[in-house]
Amino acid sequence: MPYGFLDIALTPGVVAAQARMGVDQHWQDFKGNRRFERFTEAEAAFIAERDSFYMATVSETGWPYVQHRGGPRGFLKLVDDRTLAFADYRGNLQYISTGNIGSDDKVSLILMDYARRARLKLFAHAEIVMPEDEPELARLVAPEGYRAKVERIFRLRLEAFDWNCPQHIIPRFTAEEVSAATRMMQERIAVLEAENAALKARLAGAAG
Template sequence: MTAIDSAAAPGGSGGGSPFHEGELAAQSRAGVREAADAAGRRGIRDHMPDQHRQFYEQLPFMIVGGTDRFGQPWATMRIGHPGFVSSADPRTLRLAGTTLPGDPLDGAWYPGAFFGGLGIELPTRRRNRINGVVVASADVALTVSVSQSFGNCARFIQARTPGRIDIGNSPPGQAAVQTQGSALSDADRALLERADTLFIASAHTSPNAGAARGVDVSHRGGMPGFVRVENPVTLCIPDYAGNRLLNTIGNLTASPLAGLLVPDFESGDLLYIAAKAEIVWEGAVLNEFEGAQRVIRCHVRETRRSLGVLPFRWTPPQYAPQFGTATAGTANRVQPVTPTT
């Protein structure tokens, strides 16, 4: 089963390659360029199929990626009641909803800003992605012109169901608490070491990137312990076999800045990490993550932790079937299933 969702008919993006030079270089190094080209031309569309449009409209949150005024990518979360994401036509996506306190992209959404969106429904493990450009911004609502749209399969997603809670409002004159730093705190490290889900934003905004120019945000999942913290300013994330498009890896090959979003499903905290990433293709570190094709080593530039801002609490996770009989703390020894196509 390929990780490209092609159930909604081949989309076509004008006949040219949907990839920029960083993605092509990463695909070549991984030995998948021909397969990626075929899959990308078939599955990456310049519009949203109706089933994707309907899917986005039923979500209570959406993961979004963008860049701040310094060019740093960040992954963040928009919250709303189902229907807060809507689509007037196959090439337009509108997000209303709420910007959470401490969102590092608050104020960054102006016409012409690049936008990456990941709609993910954790209970069903379904996910679809869109990349585009903001064409209008009013209050908290964004209107995005879609440039690339595609689906991903359910691999490595931990199933959990959200329940909305009332977190109330901060007292007058008092903002929600956010801690900031230039290195991981002990609490940050503890969260990363028990995390089974995170999101990563990357960008390649050079004009020569063509139709692939912009921001991408994607999901990473594993058993608790799949993220390894080497020291307070360095962490490693395994990159397992997936859809072979290597969008994130390709972006980071061309433009190494990354933004991580790590939700704490128990406390409602959100940990944001701005990092400079390097892709490790070979060497001893790969042996520490059995089954990893590559490792993303992130060098921390900035951390921000927003305390208790996520208005959901979640059921315990049902771990993805790719992890077999793995148990917490053994993630680095798990051999993921390799796609058959």
């Protein structure tokens, strides 16, 4: 079964749960090829458009820990077809992701495009890189014009990705997307408001 994501996700417990539900054979018989261990142009374009994602790390006590990451569109950089990187800041002084990665480098990300109802999830190994050790990478991940100091870089080595179905993703739009979609309407309103003001002024003039 060339299905990279499931090769990782299908632990004995998961397979047992599938068996209890009578669907384990469905995956054993899977004939498709979803190796998905290298990003293609489709994923590269999708990643370049993202302004946020969620990343789960694993704690030493076995708890999953999920953190939201946000930045300018494209702040999660594709270094090559198996490598991602992003900047980490001083933040809330908790260093939970950093600490977790120190003991277990396995991470899982989910990237959402709410407007187009698409989601990309992936497994990767994370590595912490100090900006002074790799200045070129530091330049790549530092958002232009953003004054916060990059404390470290998370470099992620892809193991496998998968696309989820769009079901149950409720479309949501960023302020930027709403503004672009309503720009024509706003321009029309501005013209009408100006016209209204001119008419009011003319009426006031005629009355006086």
